[in-house]
Amino acid sequence: MPIKLYRYQFSAMGSPCTLRFYHANEIQARGIYQSAVDEVKRLEDKYSRYLDSSLLSQINKNAGTQKTAIDAETASLLVYAEQAYQISDGLFDITTGVLRKVWDFKAAKIPSQQKIDNQLSLVDWSLVEWDQKSILLPQKGMEIDFGGIVKEYAADAVATLLKRFDIKHGVIDLGGDIHVIGPDIDGKSWQIGIRDPNYKKSKDKNPSKNLNKASAYIPMSSGGLASSGDYERNFIVNGKKYSHILNPKTGWPALGLSAVSIWSEQTIIAGTIATISMLKQDQGIAWLKELEIPFFAMDNKDKLYKS
Amino acid sequence: MSKKLLKSLNIAALALPAIASQASTIVDSVELGVRYTKYQEDSMSAADVSTGSLDRYDIDVMQFSFVAPLTDNIQLNLHYQEEDLSGASPWFTTKNADGEVVEVMSGATIEENRKDVIAQLTYAGSNFSVSGLVGISRENDYEANSFGTAVSYELPGKLTTIALAGDISFDKINPTPYEASNGTNTRVTDEEKESWSLHLSTSHVVNKSLIAQVGVGAINREGYLSDPYKLVNVPGTGLSGDSRPDTRFATTASGRIRYFIDSIDSAIHFDYRYYNDDWGINSHTFDIAEYFNIGYGFQLVPSLRYYTQSEAFFYENYYEQQRADGYYATDSRLSSFGAITLGLKVNWQTEHWFWTAGYQRYTSKNSYSLFDYSAESLSLVSFSMFTVGVDYKF
Numbered sequence: 001m002p003i004k005l006y007r008y009q010f011s012a013m014g015s016p017c018t019l020r021f022y023h024a025n026e027i028q029a030r031g032i033y034q035s036a037v038d039e040v041k042r043l044e045d046k047y048s049r050y051l052d053s054s055l056l057s058q059i060n061k062n063a064g065t066q067k068t069a070i071d072a073e074t075a076s077l078l079v080y081a082e083q084a085y086q087i088s089d090g091l092f093d094i095t096t097g098v099l100r101k102v103w104d105f106k107a108a109k110i111p112s113q114q115k116i117d118n119q120l121s122l123v124d125w126s127l128v129e130w131d132q133k134s135i136l137l138p139q140k141g142m143e144i145d146f147g148g149i150v151k152e153y154a155a156d157a158v159a160t161l162l163k164r165f166d167i168k169h170g171v172i173d174l175g176g177d178i179h180v181i182g183p184d185i186d187g188k189s190w191q192i193g194i195r196d197p198n199y200k201k202s203k204d205k206n207p208s209k210n211l212n213k214a215s216a217y218i219p220m221s222s223g224g225l226a227s228s229g230d231y232e233r234n235f236i237v238n239g240k241k242y243s244h245i246l247n248p249k250t251g252w253p254a255l256g257l258s259a260v261s262i263w264s265e266q267t268i269i270a271g272t273i274a275t276i277s278m279l280k281q282d283q284g285i286a287w288l289k290e291l292e293i294p295f296f297a298m299d300n301k302d303k304l305y306k307s
Numbered sequence: 308m309s310k311k312l313l314k315s316l317n318i319a320a321l322a323l324p325a326i327a328s329q330a331s332t333i334v335d336s337v338e339l340g341v342r343y344t345k346y347q348e349d350s351m352s353a354a355d356v357s358t359g360s361l362d363r364y365d366i367d368v369m370q371f372s373f374v375a376p377l378t379d380n381i382q383l384n385l386h387y388q389e390e391d392l393s394g395a396s397p398w399f400t401t402k403n404a405d406g407e408v409v410e411v412m413s414g415a416t417i418e419e420n421r422k423d424v425i426a427q428l429t430y431a432g433s434n435f436s437v438s439g440l441v442g443i444s445r446e447n448d449y450e451a452n453s454f455g456t457a458v459s460y461e462l463p464g465k466l467t468t469i470a471l472a473g474d475i476s477f478d479k480i481n482p483t484p485y486e487a488s489n490g491t492n493t494r495v496t497d498e499e500k501e502s503w504s505l506h507l508s509t510s511h512v513v514n515k516s517l518i519a520q521v522g523v524g525a526i527n528r529e530g531y532l533s534d535p536y537k538l539v540n541v542p543g544t545g546l547s548g549d550s551r552p553d554t555r556f557a558t559t560a561s562g563r564i565r566y567f568i569d570s571i572d573s574a575i576h577f578d579y580r581y582y583n584d585d586w587g588i589n590s591h592t593f594d595i596a597e598y599f600n601i602g603y604g605f606q607l608v609p610s611l612r613y614y615t616q617s618e619a620f621f622y623e624n625y626y627e628q629q630r631a632d633g634y635y636a637t638d639s640r641l642s643s644f645g646a647i648t649l650g651l652k653v654n655w656q657t658e659h660w661f662w663t664a665g666y667q668r669y670t671s672k673n674s675y676s677l678f679d680y681s682a683e684s685l686s687l688v689s690f691s692m693f694t695v696g697v698d699y700k701f
Contacts, residue, residue, distance in 0.1 A: 076319075269316055293313065
């Protein structure tokens with residue numbers, strides 16, 4: 001049967017998702033797509049902080065009161081989060097999310113230092129009691145979330161699934177978290193677009209022209225690509241941009257870089273490194289160079305950096 | 308220092324269950340399959356037969372297959388086949404009163420039953436696979452035990468695959484005794500045969516519509532390679548057993564092309580194989596098939612095969628003189644001939660089911676040969692074959 005490129009779009013984890021892969025049989029391709037969606041939805045149902053029924057919400061609800069039993073997959077995600085915490089000297093902290101409660105990006109208002117300090121007392125991954133079987137957030141009001149981990153992990157999980165179905169050429173895009181399986185069928189790299197960090201700014205000037213404009217195309221034939229940037233959610237006060245990437249030590253948004261894209265074997269690693277480099281602010285670029293990891297970054301003066 | 312930190316993150320990532328599972332070509336669920344094939348040879352022409360039945364072989368074949376993943380990396384394939392054969396076959400050639408060569412058919416109708424079992428285990432890594440198989444074949448007069456192994460490796464970039472396969476078979480031949488008029492068994496007993504083959508191939512994705520494969524192979528056979536049920540009229544000696552060399556070495560070269568035509572949603576398969584052995588047989592096989600996807604999961608596959616071979620150096624339709632080397636065989640399969648097979652297959656695939664039905668018509672003639680031939684062989688076969696089957700994937 002002829003090999004064809006199949007392209008499917010769906011919505012999951014609050015993002016538009018696209019699956020592209022070559023397959024010889026339409027019915028089987030459809031079945032594989034369905035399994036991929038099921039896998040993403042499984043992770044969403046388990047780890048979404050927006051779903052009351054999720055295991056993550058359960059863990060957060062039990063904060064300060066009781067342990068929550070966890071399975072092996074959750075335990076290994078916690079091990080991963082712990083490693084990320086270690087290598088970032090505490091900058092990558094999955095308890096940071098509660099700071100969003102004082103930083104209201106819709107209202108575009110800087111909260112008082114008092115409010116920030118109050119919330120900061122709930123941020124500290126090192127206080128969390130956890131092991132292979134259970135987790136306890138020691139204080140009421142503490143929360144964990146897998147933002148910056150689970151969507152990336154889902155992209156890797158779908159890649160593993162597609163490989164199991166013997167797919168050798170495909171691209172998984174879960175809201176910008178990319179995993180590429182092999183080159184395009186003609187042996188050439190896929191051209192993966194990364195979003196222009198000034199997308200919003202330019203959209204105001206000329207919405208139609210820049211709507212889907214990518215600032216760069218990265219040729220990829222394997223592995224993961226993830227991006228982080230202040231363009232996703234931010235507000236500007238007195239000419240200063242406040243992004244949604246919040247520093248767990250200061251309680252304030254990270255400044256310095258406006259966008260980072262990282263290439264790594266696994267999308268989850270690319271995502272973690274991208275987030276950490278944003279949090280490292282002015283030291284971000286130097287840190288990425290030290291890691292010798294392929295990257296593409298833009299600082300808040302629109303200057304481009306490449307590995 | 309930082310690089311070391313990155314490594315620790317990598318180790319934690321690779322321990323995540325959805326990432327850790329090995330990429331492989333192992334099936335993800337159990338598959339069961341069954342096929343029934345009716346194979347029917349055309350009758351001999353009365354003018355060509357001096358005595359015996361004109362009917363040739365009729366074969367019913369049932370095949371069952373079972374494929375299951377044992378782990379994420381290991382797959383088990385089991386295959387069972389049972390064949391029931393009945394009919395008569397060409398026995399020897401002689402001359403009739405007019406001096407024309409005619410065929411004598413085996414007297415009584417032959418009834419045979421054959422059972423084959425093949426078990427194969429495959430281990431698949433991310434860019435390679437290794438498999439081993441054991442095969443057992445039993446007939447009342449023949450048994451074969453075979454062992455095979457295959458490895459394939461995908462080069463970085465995943466566009467090129469290299470594969471090497473080999474097998475070895477040990478066969479025992481104990482033909483049904485034939486009592487001559489003096490009461491002695493004129494057939495051989497307890498004969499043995501050993502064979503091995505090797506095949507090396509590489510396939511390459513040339514572009515999005517073309518996949519090509521080339522391969523070379525070698526086949527070696529040793530031991531009793533004659534047909535115990537055939538006789539030859541040897542001048543000055545009379546009827547003697549079919550007698551062929553006890554070694555046979557062949558080399559093969561093959562090429563395959565898969566060409567995909569998006570606009571009509573179909574694929575053309577073109578295969579060619581060259582074969583050469585030290586019995587003097589050279590052959591060419593050309594296969595062309597087109598896979599039309601006609602919608603709703605249906606596929607239509609018309610196919611055409613042309614085969615032609617040269618004759619073995621010791622082959623004669625009828626021997627007029629003795630041979631110094633003592634080799635004699637009038638088996639038409641050793642003659643120079645050509646054969647055309649026309650086929651049509653319909654496949655229907657749904658989520659769990661795969662149905663297939665096909666018909667093939669095979670016609671062979673000396674005149675279809677691209678090679679020279681000394682005389683018309685009377686017993687070249689033509690047959691029809693009808694297959695139906697279904698696979699279920701859990």
